[in-house]
Amino acid sequence: MVWLRRLIHDLKIRQNVDAHVVTVVVFAFALVSIFGDVVPDQLKWAALLSGVGILVYRLTFPEERHGGSAGILGDRSDFDSVPLSSALASARDVRVFAPSAVNLLSAHTCEVLRKVVLARAGGSVRVVVLDPAEKDAVRLASRQLDDSIDFPVQRLPAALDSTIERLDLMSEWETEGRFRYRLLSYNPGFSIVLIDPDTPKGRAIVEIHGFHNSSTSSRMHLELSRALNERWYSYWVRQFDFIWREATPADVSPAADDGPAPADDREERGRPR
Template identity: 50%
Template sequence: MVSFFRRFADDVRRRRYLDAYAAGFVAFAMAAVTIFVDTLGDELRWAAALAGIGITVLRLTSPENRAAATRGASVGDRSVFDDNPLAERLKTAREVCVFAPSAVNVLSEQYSETLRRDVLGRRQGRVRVIVLDPAERAAVSLAVRQLDESLDYQRSDLRADLGSVVEELRRMSEWDVEGNFEFGFLPYNPGFSLLALNPNSSDGVVLVELHGFHNESTAKRMHVEFTRGSDPYWYEYWCHQFERMWSRSRVPRTEAEDVEVTEEPRP
């Protein structure tokens, strides 16, 4: 029972399944009243029953539940973006959360412009980005071994990419936009990259890239896509992973200070 109330409180906070809860509470209330008072009309009883059945059918046939019934989490390499391009997803996103050692692919000129115009152009828009802490030299060196030197066909340089991305993040933080943009630094690479779109909404999507030990190229790394309908447990797990990283990421200070400063967790 305690777990139910916790789940109920979380769903209400996230504004999920409110119609189903409302119908359920009405049905239970009518059942309780019927035990003690047998004065409820048949019309009212049938109305409550049919409302509950109707909401159940709508829930079962909703797009997210159909997706869950026909497939689980989507697995593939970076080509999974071909059928549903990231640029198109970003256009309708209200909240974007990113973690990657350099995030150079997500913060390309095309995507940055989409973030500025379509996400941060909204008053409720929010973008949070976490990258590897450039002041953590040992962690950066290890990430170079993990991500650059373990590729058969290396096409980028993590150190150079991280430096250019940090400069880009600072410029983005100075944009005059309606939405809210923040970024932070993580002290080490946890072995994956993560992109969450609308993580607190029913239409949210989480994309996870597993770095692995060795790959032919960056594009060949394993990618897994989760939705709340396809796999609620792992969807919430990866959303919580980002929030944990965000709480431990260092708040950026001035460019000169970043050369010497170490980790300063968020308050």
Template identity: 50%
Template structure:
């Protein structure tokens, strides 16, 4: 039975080598039948087609190419874990094991007692890691909500003990109501270290207001408010708050574009802080159907920090109101 249909273009030397390799791999070749050339294949390692590529086609492993790709993916995975502080215990144990293995090659650098202590500590750490609950992919419905979920937690409860609040919204008419402003005054601004920052769309940026109104007003099937008058109402409210005589500090700024989302943060950057991002989208039945996501350091340190940076960047782009 002929099972080799590899190579070369009539070159006796290459065919002889090919037959020898085939025999070593346990293949049966009829001496009377020539080895037929295989379809051409591009070499992945840049070898000369007349020498190495036909060997690769014969089933020998590729040097360097796939190994290099695997190593690159491994490094990317490790660096990604380190950035997100994932599997740190396993990496520490692995590094210690590798270090002790290297040191053991150069003699009695480390005492057996120390080696045994480190080994037992590593085993204990890995065993403890096995007992931790398995991390599962989050249920989308448990992460994404509409405004009904916001109403389930009273604002006074969200502000209890808060030292800092930051808000960004095109108009903020729904969030920055009279009741909310009073809650900010009595809970956050009543503290000497209390701080409230509000960022709104600039009413004087006519084109930005027009574009935002097209998205926020015309994109709702059942609108009950219009952006421009709502914005003027809230800006007037902010001016009154700026003149309050309170222990804490209050500041608001105006920005000349709407990035398509709103933010509400309580004690951003702290372990107990919360951050809510609401996405405006381009169409909906009413504002209550808008999707939002709630973040904290515990739920995702990475994305919590990401959105905090987004607010700080927008804040720097905003301008203080003109007296």
């Protein structure tokens, strides 16, 4: 039954709950009324007016992007009008994987992460980048990301060194939330940014590196949500989880550790870089 499947799906992601509740109540009253006048008129009118009120209220909602690819496909220029940092205004959980993340972790974005996400108790920022000690992996990634574009503006090894320095500094911040970063031994060919991925309004932004591009900003981006496509949204969230488990914890100074982490998430210390 299509309606029942849609109801179960919407309840899972906590979407359109108000409309479903009123629909169930109205149909229940209608069904009971068939067998006699057992429902008071006041309740019938209350259910009817509630349904009309919700329909009118939902007309004020902005139009959602469903269906076609225009809402999920783009490139970095899409963030010119609505910068990614603005999406972090209410975030509590940010997860990032990128070969160097040098463009994402600008000074401005890092300041937003500090003042917004990490300023909250329970806030979390996790970042994974390539391990600069893995020379062969960095060399191959540089060949793909630097040498295969027509108009390069930076080189991966230098960008990665800059990012590692910034991540080390961020690890020393004293904040309410928790910041951690890890190092991956090779480049899987994409980058991921997750914003509150475990919530109904979470976002997953994926950049596909491809084989050849005119510039780094021209790479294809996918922006997914649970409501738009739960299957592939969950797929990319799990991809980051796999990357995080595979990556190696970086050096963290004792001052940056707020105490022992949970047993299944405790960082290893003292890894040379």
